[in-house]
Amino acid sequence: MTNRAQSYRKFMGYTQIQMAKLLNISVQAYRNKEKGKTPFKDIEKVKIKKEVQKNGFEDITIDEIFFGNKVAKSFQENNEEVK
Template identity: 50%
Template sequence: MSKENKMRGYRNMLGLTQEKLGKKLGISKQSYYNKESGKTQFSDKEKLKIKNLLIPLFPDITIEDIFFKQKYAKVKSAKNGIKAKIKAVYRRPNQRTRLRKNNKTQAKARRVVLLGI
């Protein structure tokens, strides 16, 4: 997730348009658009205002969480580790899976005997 998409997501969580969030920050809609799309940087004052707007939704949020990718990269790598563990669990057939497979095989064998195939 890029910084731009992250900022857009936070804005959507606040239920604000680019124009309304721009007004809260004291900038025009076009200026906000340029900042959200990554063409220009948010000033430190604007970053602080955005953080303060997000505190009711995320009490422990920091400016680093909002504007920098480092924390996201850590979460992403942790997420990949969890995915690997989940895949490993699903690769191992459990008792139910084995029983279902055996029941299907036995059912096919019964059909073959009954139909005389």
């Protein structure tokens, strides 16, 4: 399953090995996080966001990297139910 974190990693030209080193975790642990088997820790999300910002996306947020449209869609659906 491709997620946004993986997409940004590939756009930056980083390998899973490089990302694992950035987060100070094993490559297998990183792969599991990228596949969605285990969640990214908050501190890891911050490190990835900072790295993405350094690579041309200065205004990116953690939500955009890790949640994308799912949060916005869910929020919109919930608001429509309330109306």
